Structures are given as C-alpha cells and as structure tokens.
Amino acid sequence: MNLSIAEENYIKSIYKLEEDSPDSVTTNALAAELDTKPASVTDMAKKLKEKKLIDYEKYQGINLTAEGKKTALQIIRRHRLWECFLVNKLAFSWEEVHELAEELEHVRSEKLTNRLSEFLGNPTTDPHGDPIPDAHGKMGKPRIQTSLHKARAKRLEVVAVSDRSTALLEFLNAKGIRLGTQLDVIERYEFDNSIELKIKNQPAFTISEQVSKSIMVKPI
Amino acid sequence: MNLSIAEENYIKSIYKLEEDSPDSVTTNALAAELDTKPASVTDMAKKLKEKKLIDYEKYQGINLTAEGKKTALQIIRRHRLWECFLVNKLAFSWEEVHELAEELEHVRSEKLTNRLSEFLGNPTTDPHGDPIPDAHGKMGKPRIQTSLHKARAKRLEVVAVSDRSTALLEFLNAKGIRLGTQLDVIERYEFDNSIELKIKNQPAFTISEQVSKSIMVKPI
DNA sequence: AATAAAGTTTAGGTAAATCTAAATAAAACG
DNA sequence: CGTTTTATTTAGATTTACCTAAACTTTATT
Structure with missing residues (x-):
C-alpha cells in the first residue's frame, strides 16, 4: 500500500495511543498527539478506514486493523533503526535524534531497512531503550517499567x-x-x-x- | 530558506540542465527532466523567482541565482553523500542507489550532512564518479566518464x-x-x-x- | 430525565502542486 | 515577410491535507 507521509504519521500516532491504553483512540487525543485539529482527524479517519488500516465508526473512536498494526510496526522499525544509526555511527546524543529519525523513517525501502539493521548488528532496542521490531514485525515486549x-x-x-x-x-x-x-x-x-x-x-x-x-x- | 521537496527537486534539475549547457533552461526541458507538464513548470518558476532562487522572465527561460546555486549544491552534496553511504556501508550496487538517495537528500540538517560526510571519510566523489561539494559548496571538476x-x-x-x-x-x-x-x-x-x-x-x-x-x- | 458540557462531525474554504485545454508569443520556414 | 509550427503561459480544475465555524452526539451533572 502506498501511504503519504501524513498517513504514516497518523498510523504511528494511533499505534502509540493504543499502546498506552488499549481502548479506542479518540479523535481529540489523536488531534492532540499530532498537533492538529479534531476536524482534520475525522477527515483522515475516513481515508484510513477506506484503506482498511483502521476500524472506525463515527463517534466510536479509532483502532488499527491487523494490516494497520503491521504498517505501524514497519514505520517504528525504521524510526528506531535510524535512531541507532545516528547515535551509534554518527555520534549524535540520544536527545537530538528523534526529529531526524522522524524524517528518515519515511523512506520506505525494505531492502534499505534490512541492510541498515544488519549494518547496525540487528539491534533489538533503540537508544531510548524502546524495542525495535524485526523484519517480520515482531517486537520484544517493553520491559517491566x-x-x-x-x-x-x-x-x-x-x-x-x-x-x-x-x-x-x-x-x-x-x-x-x-x-x-x-x-x-x-x-x-x-x-x-x-x-x-x-x-x-x-x-x-x-x-x-x-x-x-x-x-x-x-x-x- | 524553507523549501518544499518539490521546490528542491526543481532547483536540482535546473542546476543539472544549466551544467549541461550554460544557456537559460527552457520550460520544456525542465518539464521533461522532472517528468511533469510545462504549465506546472511555469507555475513553479514564478514561485522560485519570488524566493529569489532563479532569474526568470516570461518566455526568457530560467537561470539559478547565486543563492539558487548554493541551494542546489547543498542538495547535491546530500544526495551524493547518501549514495556513498549506501554503496560503501550498506553494500548496495551503484546502479540501485539513485532513487533512495533521491529521498534521503531531502532531510535538511547540516549537522547530519556533515557528520555523515565525516563518517564516510569526507569523500570527494560519489560511487558514479561525480564530485561531492564540500560543506561550503565547493565542488571538484565534473568527472569525465x-x-x-x-x-x-x-x-x-x-x-x-x-x-x-x-x-x-x-x-x-x-x-x-x-x-x-x-x-x-x-x-x-x-x-x-x-x-x-x-x-x-x-x-x-x-x-x-x-x-x-x-x-x-x-x-x- | 433534562440540561449543560465535552467531544465529534459536517460544511465550506485555503494553499500547494499538479493537470488539461485554450490563448498567446517566439521561432522556423517557404 | 507572413504563415505555420513549436514553445510557453494563462485560466480553470483537481487532489491532499489542512483549517474555522456551526451542527450534532455523547457524556456528565444536577
């Protein structure tokens, strides 16, 4: 599926909010997370539902479908691998890498992602301690914390x-x-x-x- | 100056066409280069003129200003450094890296660019033999091959x-x-x-x- | 249960980057 | 030099991702 950068960012944010609490993600929460307006979220929700990446009924909140989760994990994988690269190879400190990884994560190439992972020694956690999903979307459980x-x-x-x-x-x-x-x-x-x-x-x-x-x- | 990806791609293409022949770049040539329509080129030309990155008078073709050239060289620097990275560090072959570099080049961070360059040993040519501009926009002679x-x-x-x-x-x-x-x-x-x-x-x-x-x- | 408050959606509009079709200018040609 | 051909620009639409304001649902509070 070909997603725009905006669509990818929505998917990622929905994943994040679902992770924190497994209920439906509310329009307002998502708008806050993405620093946008609730009306914009409603627009995008319709689009992502059309693409079968989320379950959505009006006034009932949003949840990722299985397909949506898979997509989210791919994005998270790319993001966290780039963070590793920036910290381990380019000597960035862990607090400066998030915004750069935010941009690099949108380069969608499985080959690039897998080679990058290999180059970094297939790390399983990023510089902030978060687990990195593997090529199949499997991710270690977050530590007891x-x-x-x-x-x-x-x-x-x-x-x-x-x-x-x-x-x-x-x-x-x-x-x-x-x-x-x-x-x-x-x-x-x-x-x-x-x-x-x-x-x-x-x-x-x-x-x-x-x-x-x-x-x-x-x-x- | 904050440029969109589309604007950056126009700047890069104008630079390339000017390099091949130092005359004004025609609307048609640029449309062909960018795989778009002449009408779109005219629209963008007005915008880039407004931003003082090109000289443009209607029907008279397009040329980069000094500022535009500087911008182009920054983009080319990023592109060619990423190509080096992909070939030298991730073992891509030189014919597959162009499209990936095309995306990576739009991450605009001087710090990232310079650290990447350093990490690669400050290379002066990319895997195709093209020279890489340095941090100040200085570039060696174009390759003969x-x-x-x-x-x-x-x-x-x-x-x-x-x-x-x-x-x-x-x-x-x-x-x-x-x-x-x-x-x-x-x-x-x-x-x-x-x-x-x-x-x-x-x-x-x-x-x-x-x-x-x-x-x-x-x-x- | 009625009403107020909070949350969400719709309607309508904007800006960027594109397009097609039509109009206009420049160049090439007989 | 006028006419045809080619190149370029304008006008008007389209798509994506936003926005505000108003309308509508749901939830919370008396």
Whole structure:
C-alpha cells in the first residue's frame, strides 16, 4: 500500500495511543498527539478506514486493523533503526535524534531497512531503550517499567524516556539523567506531585509531575 | 530558506540542465527532466523567482541565482553523500542507489550532512564518479566518464561496465568491447536511442539503448 | 430525565502542486 | 515577410491535507 507521509504519521500516532491504553483512540487525543485539529482527524479517519488500516465508526473512536498494526510496526522499525544509526555511527546524543529519525523513517525501502539493521548488528532496542521490531514485525515486549510518577520504590534505574521533545531531553541531560542512571527518591510532594531526586555524588534536585511521567524506571 | 521537496527537486534539475549547457533552461526541458507538464513548470518558476532562487522572465527561460546555486549544491552534496553511504556501508550496487538517495537528500540538517560526510571519510566523489561539494559548496571538476548513452564525444574509451549480468558480458565480449577498448560512434538513432559503433579494424555494429547505458566511457 | 458540557462531525474554504485545454508569443520556414 | 509550427503561459480544475465555524452526539451533572 502506498501511504503519504501524513498517513504514516497518523498510523504511528494511533499505534502509540493504543499502546498506552488499549481502548479506542479518540479523535481529540489523536488531534492532540499530532498537533492538529479534531476536524482534520475525522477527515483522515475516513481515508484510513477506506484503506482498511483502521476500524472506525463515527463517534466510536479509532483502532488499527491487523494490516494497520503491521504498517505501524514497519514505520517504528525504521524510526528506531535510524535512531541507532545516528547515535551509534554518527555520534549524535540520544536527545537530538528523534526529529531526524522522524524524517528518515519515511523512506520506505525494505531492502534499505534490512541492510541498515544488519549494518547496525540487528539491534533489538533503540537508544531510548524502546524495542525495535524485526523484519517480520515482531517486537520484544517493553520491559517491566513504570513512570517515575507511579513508581513507589526508593531506588530506581532509568530504562526509557517516553517523551521525545527536545526540550525535555535536554533538561534531563543537563540533570545527568540518561539510560541506566540510578536515582534515589528523597521526597514526594503531595501538593503538586513534584519529586525530589538525588543521583550519586550530585546535589539533589526537584522535577515536576509532568517530567516524572515521562521518565520510565524499574526498581533495583 | 524553507523549501518544499518539490521546490528542491526543481532547483536540482535546473542546476543539472544549466551544467549541461550554460544557456537559460527552457520550460520544456525542465518539464521533461522532472517528468511533469510545462504549465506546472511555469507555475513553479514564478514561485522560485519570488524566493529569489532563479532569474526568470516570461518566455526568457530560467537561470539559478547565486543563492539558487548554493541551494542546489547543498542538495547535491546530500544526495551524493547518501549514495556513498549506501554503496560503501550498506553494500548496495551503484546502479540501485539513485532513487533512495533521491529521498534521503531531502532531510535538511547540516549537522547530519556533515557528520555523515565525516563518517564516510569526507569523500570527494560519489560511487558514479561525480564530485561531492564540500560543506561550503565547493565542488571538484565534473568527472569525465559517463555512460555511452549520455556521452556526446565521437571517439571514446571504455572505462567500466556497470551491469554484471553474464549475458551482457558475453555479448560485449563477442563484440570485442572490454576495458580500454576505443570506440567510434558512427550514428545515434533517435527513434530507439540505439547507437552504431565501430572498433578499429572491425565491421560496425549496433547496440541498444539498454546496453549503451551500462557502458561507462571517457572521451579521448 | 433534562440540561449543560465535552467531544465529534459536517460544511465550506485555503494553499500547494499538479493537470488539461485554450490563448498567446517566439521561432522556423517557404 | 507572413504563415505555420513549436514553445510557453494563462485560466480553470483537481487532489491532499489542512483549517474555522456551526451542527450534532455523547457524556456528565444536577
């Protein structure tokens, strides 16, 4: 199937929202995710339904079909492989690669994708810790992980960051938070859900609820 | 300046046509090059003139401005670097990379381009032998070798054969065409782009367009 | 259950890049 | 030099992906 870049971006976003909660994806949520207007989402939903990539009935939300999921996984595979390339081969830091991969992922060539994967040593996770689907669309389950916002353990290890906005990633970098960083939770403030953290050999600092929701951790 | 992919492709094609002959580029020639209609070219010419990337007066043809040339060289740089990457790192053969590079070239990031160049060892020519502009838009002399299909000189020397199919190589062998062979072009037939050739002390013979595209030559 | 609020869709419109057909200008020719 | 041919431009449509404003559904709240 020949998809436009816009269509691919919709598929990818629907996949992402379905992953977070397996209910139907709402028009509003998708509009927010894609930074567009609900009316535009409705337009595109009709088109993607026509192409049998989503199930959609008006007012009933959106879900990917099997075909749609397959498509999404191909896009995600390309995206994450390019992120690996940029970080491992071109020495980009993990917070700058998302936007570039966002463009590179739309070059649709299976041969290119598979050769790139091979060149990188068929990696199974990207620089943010997310699993990379293989050539058949098989993807390792995301690790047992919660957001720092929900975690209750005192000592944690950072395993992924779910938000790819450059601003956030730069902030985390400045604080010394990256994959594998070990964090100690000093205090949780009820009134605004902010969290005071400490990294070994560094002064403690506080992060907002919003940031804590984007940091995925596992207990150690 | 922020250009659409369509605009970039126009700029690149104008550059190419100007390179071949330094006169103004005609609407028709550009339409043929871009596989589009003359009317579309006229529309785009107005837009690119507005952006000061070309000089254009109606019925007078098109030429790149200094700014337009700079833009073209950036695009060509990206294209040729990606071709190097595909051939040298991903083991593509040189005849399959053009279309992929055509897509990759539109990812506009100076940082990516320069890092890619560095990663490849700052190559100065691409896998076809064409020079790669440096980060400042400086480019070495255009290569002397082309396919026999494109060459315009009458007397040529064979420098490479790009197709490895046994059938073709047997055919060339039978005709006495090998590396270093000197060819005289007797006639070019417009209707099917076939070419009549002569090798010293042998009877003349004709080759198809397809074959002529696989024979790389340089003028002597 | 009635009404308010929130969410979604429709209707109608815009901008980019294309097209066809018709009009006009430039070039080539007798 | 006028006429025909070729090249180019204009006019008007089309498609894709958006948008706003208004209408309509669904859900939440009294």
